[in-house]
Amino acid sequence: xxxxxxxxxxxxxxxxxxxxxxxxxxxxxxxxxxxxxxxxxxxxxxxxxxxxxxxxxxxxxxxxxxxxxxxxxxxxxxxxxxxxxxxxxxxxxxxxxxxxxxxxxxxxxxxxxxxxxxxxxxxxxxxxxxxxxxxxxxxxxxxxxxxxxxxxxxxxxxxxxxxxxxxxxxxxxxxxxxxxxxxxxxxxxxxxxxxxxxxxxxxxxxxxxxxxxxxxxxxxxxxxxxxxxxxxxxxxxxxxxxxxxxxxxxxxxxxxxxxxxxxxxxxxxxxxxxxxxxxxxxxxxxxxxxxxxxxxxxxxxxxxxxxxxxxxxxxxxxxxxxxxxxxxxxxxxxxxxxxxxxxxxxxxxxxxxxxxxxxxxxxxxxxxxxxxxxxxxxxxxxxxxxxxxxxxxxxxxxxxxxxxxxxxxxxxxxxxxxxx
Amino acid sequence: xxxxxxxxxxxxxxxxxxxxxxxxxxxxxxxxxxxxxxxxxxxxxxxxxxxxxxxxxxxxxxxxxxxxxxxxxxxxxxxxxxxxxxxxxxxxxxxxxxxxxxxxxxxxxxxxxxxxxxxxxxxxxxxxxxxxxxxxxxxxxxxxxxxxxxxxxxxxxxxxxxxxxxxxxxxxxxxxxxxxxxxxxxxxxxxxxxxxxxxxxxxxxxxxxxxxxxxxxxxxxxxxxxxxxxxxxxxxxxx
Numbered sequence: 270x271x272x273x274x275x276x277x278x279x280x281x282x283x284x285x286x287x288x289x290x291x292x293x294x295x296x297x298x299x300x301x302x303x304x305x306x307x308x309x310x311x312x313x314x315x316x317x318x319x320x321x322x323x324x325x326x327x328x329x330x331x332x333x334x335x336x337x338x339x340x341x342x343x344x345x346x347x348x349x350x351x352x353x354x355x356x357x358x359x360x361x362x363x364x365x366x367x368x369x370x371x372x373x374x375x376x377x378x379x380x381x382x383x384x385x386x387x388x389x390x391x392x393x394x395x396x397x398x399x400x401x402x403x404x405x406x407x408x409x410x411x412x413x414x415x416x417x418x419x420x421x422x423x424x425x426x427x428x429x430x431x432x433x434x435x436x437x438x439x440x441x442x443x444x445x446x447x448x449x450x451x452x453x454x455x456x457x458x459x460x461x462x463x464x465x466x467x468x469x470x471x472x473x474x475x476x477x478x479x480x481x482x483x484x485x486x487x488x489x490x491x492x493x494x495x496x497x498x499x500x501x502x503x504x505x506x507x508x509x510x511x512x513x514x515x516x517x518x519x520x521x522x523x524x525x526x527x528x529x530x531x532x533x534x535x536x537x538x539x540x541x542x543x544x545x546x547x548x549x550x551x552x553x554x555x556x557x558x559x560x561x562x563x564x565x566x567x568x569x570x571x572x573x574x575x576x577x578x579x580x581x582x583x584x585x586x587x588x589x590x591x592x593x594x595x596x597x598x599x600x601x602x603x604x605x606x607x608x609x610x611x612x613x614x615x616x617x618x619x620x621x622x623x624x625x626x627x628x629x630x631x632x633x634x635x636x637x638x639x640x641x642x643x644x645x646x647x648x649x650x651x652x653x654x655x656x657x658x659x660x661x662x663x664x665x666x667x668x669x670x671x672x673x674x675x676x677x678x679x680x681x682x683x684x685x686x687x688x689x
Numbered sequence: 690x691x692x693x694x695x696x697x698x699x700x701x702x703x704x705x706x707x708x709x710x711x712x713x714x715x716x717x718x719x720x721x722x723x724x725x726x727x728x729x730x731x732x733x734x735x736x737x738x739x740x741x742x743x744x745x746x747x748x749x750x751x752x753x754x755x756x757x758x759x760x761x762x763x764x765x766x767x768x769x770x771x772x773x774x775x776x777x778x779x780x781x782x783x784x785x786x787x788x789x790x791x792x793x794x795x796x797x798x799x800x801x802x803x804x805x806x807x808x809x810x811x812x813x814x815x816x817x818x819x820x821x822x823x824x825x826x827x828x829x830x831x832x833x834x835x836x837x838x839x840x841x842x843x844x845x846x847x848x849x850x851x852x853x854x855x856x857x858x859x860x861x862x863x864x865x866x867x868x869x870x871x872x873x874x875x876x877x878x879x880x881x882x883x884x885x886x887x888x889x890x891x892x893x894x895x896x897x898x899x900x901x902x903x904x905x906x907x908x909x910x911x912x913x914x915x916x917x918x919x920x921x922x923x924x925x926x927x928x
Contacts, residue, residue, distance in 0.1 A: 316862065598866060605862040621859045624911075626866075628904055642904055644911055656910055658903035674804070675867075675904075678876025682867040689870070 298326045299615040302385050302395040304375040304554055306331030306359060307428075308338075309401030309584030309600035311687040316608035318366035324616050328369040328393055329362065330385065336688075337428035340459065340597045341680055344632055346425075346436045347469030348476070355428065357688045365689075375402075378558035380578055397611050400560070401584040401600065402552025403427065404458050407564065410548035411451055412523035413532075421526040422543040425466075426458065438542045439473055445480040446541035449531050451522060452487040453546045456565075458586045458595045460493035461641070463546055465631040468498065471506040472634055484540065485512040486533055488520045493594075494631060494641055500662045501633035551587035565589035570647030571623050572610035573603050582607045591651025592643075599627045601683055623647045630676030636666070638673030720810075725818025728811055734900065735801075738822045745887040747801065753780050754823035758796075765882050767872070769798035785819075786812050802878035843893055847914050848886055852922025860916055861923050863908065870927065881927040888921035 303314045306329055318327040335356040344350040362368040371393075377386035378398065385393045406416060406424065414422060425435040439448060448470055452463045467485055474481040483506075492498075502510050513519045518534025524543060525531075531538045550556075550564035560566045560575040566583040567576040568590050575581040584607060585600030593599045606623040613620035628642030643657030660672065729738070735747035742749035744764040759766040759774030766774075773796050778784060788795045789812050791805040806812050864880060872881040880888070894900040895909035896917070912920070 601866055602863065605859075609859055609862075619855060619859075621856060624860075624863060626863055626908065628867075640904070642907060644907055656907050658907055660903075674876040676876070678874070679867045681875050682865065682869050682877060685869055685871075686865050 298324065299396045300326045300328070300394055301397045301399065301611060301615070302393050303327065303329045303399040303401065304331075304385065305401035305403060305552065305585075306333070306336055306370075307401060307403055307585065307600065308597035308683065308687060309604045310399065311336070311359075311362065312601045312604035313399050313401065313582075313584060313608050313611075314368050315362055315366060315687065315689075316605055317611055318362070318368045320608070320618070321612055321616055323367065325612065326369070327367075328371060329359070330371050330373055330375050330387065330393070331359065332372060332374050333429070334358065334372055337432075338597065338680075338684070339426065339428040339462075342425065342428060342432040343462065343466045343469045345432055346439065346466065347472045347632065349469075349632065349635075352433060355432075357684055359688065361688050375554050376557070378554070378581075380559065380581070383580065395580075396615060397580055397582065398558075399582045399584060399607060399611070400552075400555050400558060400566070400587065401604070402554045402587050404549040404551070404586045404595075405553050407548040407550050410454075411545050414451075414524050414526065414545045414547065418526040418545075421529075422524060422545045424546055425544060426453075426462075426546050426549075435542070435544055436473075439470055440477065442474070442478055442481055442541045444478055445482075446478070447482045447484055447538070448474070448542045448544070449484040449486060449538065449540040450544040451524065451531070451546060452485060452489065452492070454488050454548050456595060457546070457549045459629070460594050460596075461498075461629055461631045463487075464492055464494065464498045465633075466544070467510060468501060468506075468631070468633045471502065471509050475506055475509065481509070483510045484531070484538060485510060486519045486522050486531065487512055487514055488522070490515055493629075494639060494659065496662050497639045497660055498631075498633065501637060501639075505634040505637070549586075551583075555583055555587045562589070570650075570652045573607040574610070582611065591645075591648075592654040593625060593627055593645055593652050594629065596627055596629055597683065598629065598679075599625070601686060602626050625652055628679070630672065630679060632673055632676070636670040636673050638669055638671075638676050639664075640672055640676070720813035720815070720817025722814070722817040722821055724811075725814035725816065728806070728815045729818055731803075732815075738819065742822075744884065746883055746891060750819055751822045753785070754782070754820055756780050756823075765884070767796070767798055767800040769796045770800075782816055782820075785816055789815065798873070800872060800874065800879045800882070802874045843890060847893065847918075848889055850914055850918040852885070852918035852920070853915070854919065854922040854926060856916070857919035857921070857923030860912075860920050864920070864924075867904075872927070880924055883921075883924060885918075885921040885925045888924060889917055892917045892920065 301317055303310045314327050314329040317325055335358055337355045341350050341355055345352050345355060359370045363370050374388040375385050376388050383395050385395060423431045423435045425431040450463060450467060467483060471483055513533060521534040523532045524545060529540055531540055531543060551561050551566050555561050555566045560577045560581055560583060566587050566589060568574060568583050568588045569576060570591060573582045573584055575583050584603045586595040602625045609621055612618045625645035628640055630638055630640045632638050639660035641659040644655045645652045646655050736750050737743055737745055738750040742751050744761055748761045748764045757774050758778040759770045789806050792799050792801045792803055867877045868880045872879045892909045895905040898906050
């Protein structure tokens with residue numbers, strides 16, 4: 270469900286009021302408000318609260334009581350992860366570090382008064398505000414599809430129940446049926462994500478419905494880890510996956526959720542499951558705060574502060590920072606730089622130079638993992654790549670298995686770095 | 690306690706500790722020590738053996754046969770391994786065989802980040818190789834130690850750099866995306882409680898691309914000597 274501001278105020282107030290503690294008034298401690306409890310926001314809240322040892326009052330605003338990671342949801346679709354294992358609670362942040370966790374929606378930012386308004390009615394004053402709201406979808410980017418159609422044609426591109434719906438639809442496909450994906454244009458969250466998903470759908474179908482077909486409609490001429498995915502698809506799922514690129518009309522695609530059809534440049538395809546991953550933009554609160562330009566929020570490379578407001582920081586997918594891919598790993602990396610800068614500004618703790626990094630692991634088939642990664646540093650105009658690597662085609666099975674096992678270690682590591 | 694989560698191999702080891710069987714199968718291991726030497730390459734990333742072997746990331750393995758678990762003075766073992774030693778675990782062919790087959794089945798929270806060697810013949814060969822360094826001091830000196838490419842070449846001045854632990858704490862945030870602060874390891878190794886010198890050597894081995902793994906080569910590649918020292922100083926303080 271897409272909520273607009275009016276709906277928040279109208280429908281959210283009663284439910285949210287019971288969840289929110291009243292904001293503490295009259296404290297001398299500097300206040301940090303973090304909006305969004307994902308890889309960027311949870312990490313920032315945890316590090317600021319932990320390292321300031323009580324010197325900074327940290328409030329985390331996040332509607333969900335359990336956060337379901339978007340990363341590894343493909344592995345759930347493929348049958349390699351339990352859904353419940355993707356969920357993480359906020360109890361550790363509250364108990365271990367004293368973070369004030371408010372399960373509510375942020376619906377407005379008054380930059381002059383330096384307050385955040387919540388759907389439940391609270392107004393939270395801040396000295397520094399950290400926005401890590403993830404993505405929203407660009408309306409109309411796939412003609413025929415709107416967020417109201419997500420129960421028929423799921424996006425499954427935010428963590429949580431959408432992945433369950435998509436998996437259920439895949440498992441219910443008729444024998445020999447067709448799964449279609451409308452892949453997003455750049456830039457979008459998790460560049461290898463749609464292609465890992467194709468791999469995991471193919472894996473699930475090859476186990477349960479081996480004559481089924483996969484139609485990948487992709488407006489981009491190329492994609493992340495393309496050689497690795499295409500090698501894997503040929504090896505593991507030969508004949509199952511067809512990719513239609515822009516040279517065959519994928520830039521001119523529309524869908525009809527009622528008829529379950531996809532129109533590719535005038536060619537009508539009947540499909541059984543249609544996974545629409547629309548074009549993306551910064552989560553709505555960034556726009557409401559007035560820190561976006563176009564679809565994203567430009568930030569200063571040295572500390573992730575907004576180009577529009579020195580007291581607001583924007584982390585993760587919502588930010589426009591330069592060369593880093595939009596990923597959970599990137600958001601976690603950016604959050605640590607931001608946390609160090611925010612603590613320095615509010616408590617005179619030591620501020621160290623920014624350093625960023627990212628690695629994205631993807632699973633192609635059982636024990637066939639690949640990865641891509643890079644290190645980054647701030648320059649005047651952007652966060653710029655310093656060094657990078659990518660898995661190679663033709664790697665042996667032991668290395669691919671080790672890479673997959675490494676990805677499991679990373680998942681355990683990052684989630685305890687966020688919530689532990 | 691740790692011994693509750695035992696597998697077949699570990700049960701065998703437990704029987705040994707309880708005195709059901711006695712002594713190591715020291716005299717006549719049937720294994721091929723030459724083949725074992727090749728298999729040892731994977732162990733040598735952390736364990737030294739032979740002339741001048743010292744405790745590094747892992748304890749050195751000279752004299753391991755017949756040695757009580759967690760017996761090296763000054764080496765910081767996991768609490769699990771310390772307890773195993775206190776409980777009477779002695780390294781014999783059978784206990785080492787069980788440990789190498791699946792380290793965590795025998796010592797549940799060991800810091801040894803090794804998935805296990807599943808082929809029984811490989812384990813026999815590896816142990817035959819290791820046993821050469823346990824028979825007597827003289828034998829240990831006959832065999833050549835594994836090359837330590839960076840440790841031998843590393844400028845001693847680099848090892849003498851005093852790390853800025855506070856800077857190390859900040860730098861460590863980058864490591865903690867994958868490596869868990871509590872020292873547990875599941876697919877990605879534990880990096881807490883290492884001796885500082887071992888930490889520095891290992892990081893320089895990644896920096897110089899002697900050790901494999903592109904993520905670590907990339908991460909270490911942009912660290913200065915001072916930054917590596919800072920990280921070592923910080924991680925040595927983590928409990």
